[in-house]
Amino acid sequence: MKKSGVWIMAAAVGAMLLAGACAGDSRSTQNMLDPDKPVSIEIWHYYNGPQKLAFDSLVTQFNETVGQEKGIVVEAFSQGNINELSQKIHDAVDKKVGASGVPTAFSTYIDTVYDLDKQNVIASLDSYFTKEELEEYVDAYIGEGRFDEEGSLKIIPTGKSTETLMVNKTDWDLFAADTGASLSDLGTIEGLVDTSEDYYNWTDAKTPDIQGDGKAMFGRDAMANYIILGYYQLTGKSLFSHKGGKVTFEPEEAAFRKLWDSYYIPYINGWFGSYGRFRSDDAKTGDIIALVGSTTGAYYFPDQVTRADDTSYPIEAAVFAAPCFAGAKPSAIQQGAGMAVIASDPKTELAAATFLKWFVEADRNINFSISSAYLPVKEEANDMDLIRESGGFQELPTAVQDALSVSVDVVNKYELYFEPAFSGSSDARRVMEYSLSDRAKADREQVLALAEGGMPLAEAVASYATDQSFQSWYQEFVDGVRAAIDMN
The missing domain is CATH 3.40.190.10 (Periplasmic binding protein-like II)
Structure with missing residues (x-):
């Protein structure tokens, strides 16, 4: 499968590669998690309707399996549409009167995270993923999440489109x-x-x-x-x-x-x-x-x-x-949302990263993504044979099935392009x-x-x-x- 990606900021390429090469061994941080001392994480998203039901079901599944084993309890809350979510995140970070406290992680587009990152409130996620784990993603999807001067990873892709x-x-x-x-x-x-x-x-x-x-x-x-x-x-x-x-x-x-x-x-x-x-x-x-x-x-x-x-x-x-x-x-064109984690403490950040890794595993990400015609984010998951075998694909309208098939082919054969965020x-x-x-x-x-x-x-x-x-x-x-x- 072809790895697609366009690096626009030539001066940042070295930093991005360095960040990838220095990605931490996430296994060495696992001992921070303790099932006898569970950590709670709160996720804000913009899913509604069937997509919200699907996400809630996955959260329950995680809590009853990996979460219980490692000591992680996930709570998820829809904040309306993407614009409403973005505003609520900004209000929470700015501690505006009446705003909720900041969540642990949230669904987002790159522009929102870029603005928040200037306030030093977004966690760098490199140390929670191994180099091999990051290489499983479509290159351009990870590249879009690296935009600061150090090329550190600030967004984990969850569902993309073209x-x-x-x-x-x-x-x-x-x-x-x-x-x-x-x-x-x-x-x-x-x-x-x-x-x-x-x-x-x-x-x-x-x-x-x-x-x-x-x-x-x-x-x-x-x-x-x-x-x-x-x-x-x-x-x-x-x-x-x-x-x-x-x-x-x-x-x-x-x-x-x-x-x-x-x-x-x-x-x-x-x-x-x-x-x-x-x-x-x-x-x-x-x-x-x-x-x-x-x-x-x-x-x-x-x-x-x-x-x-x-x-x-x-x-x-x-x-x-x-x-x-x-x-x-x-x-x-490459577009779509990912999830960012609010900077806090290593244990909480690790808990959020652990959930995100689980959430985007190939089979799980396929089932969730295609429920709304998004594309899976890992290279192995951009395989129409796997997608057709998933439970929900045959239930999609024919036009949506065809759009997914064409788009997966584009991901595998075309150059995926995005403009990096900036002020x-x-x-x-x-x-x-x-x-x-x-x-x-x-x-x-x-x-x-x-x-x-x-x-x-x-x-x-x-x-x-x-x-x-x-x-x-x-x-x-x-x-x-x-x-x-x-x-x-």
Whole structure:
């Protein structure tokens, strides 16, 4: 099985490797645990519904077996969604009035832990894992959890995801039968753009008496992922430079022009679209027939389309790896949560680490992860034969099964990419999430307004598809990202 990973901060590579090489022999710390003097640990998470029930069941199982043997009692509490959990953790650490005491460990994304680590409240976990234990994980998942100057491990991955391309194959087949379009054309972003134009023209031609009423084929969730990963594919570089503890943003304009041409131009032409809160909402209404979204989002891809007139029809889904730019090395975004441990005393930290090790053992992690379409975090567990044999896999919707299968293949064959956290990374990501998509949406509305006012649609599009439009957006984007970095 291929070990995937991208190390972005070249200066930190040595520190990360050193931290891995010096990972402690966790067996030497086991004598701190004593079943006659049990230690209690409290875990905060954001699991709800079936996932919460599954986690609670595992906690009970641990307490009745390993916990009883070693003297560890785990209590777990859901704190709402991930944003509510993050706020409660910050409030607890800051000892705000009315806040609870800090937990022992908590589910988290990297940005939250990065901010808390600056307050010296996050435990380094290297000494509780052997080198061999850490090598069992997908490389990039462990690499994401190392972000301080020493490269110490601050987050243990528990469930990850990537992105997939999901297609309403029922409506695609009608389009393909008339035009000869092939699903293989969607393997690159350039092919996706060209095919979306063809789809728009095909739907427009169905009403020859109404010009310019073609339909969008494609939509995208997580625009920040498009920019972060797309920039890496086009340049082979990170968006951000990390030197001497300072982060700078000096992007290559040509790469951003390609990103602009591959999203903004199709969008203002009507080939791409975004209408509901998520692109799966747009797929449900038939406003688009293809989307790129998270592996976990496969749960929300519809099994039928319901039109505005309330008529509906069943559809079949097809799932593929998210397209890359032509000529780029196959790479995919890495995302998802892990667990961090609050710095306390060695015995309590060891107890938390012991539970986390148990929790992510291959069979157990597979069963828990796939209940919500997350990917297992250990290399051996990213094996579809093992996943298919797990109890819950056959009960998943077909689209989710396919999304997991495609994603596991991506984990094993693609380069997994992530941007390391830094001070201001959350604010910078917010700029990347909305800047390009908001501009494209606003300008598409202006194009349609001009067309409704009598201007030919092609002329209206051309008035926005200019170098000046790009330069205006690009400068605003660069200024916004730099401001996010500078204010932190």
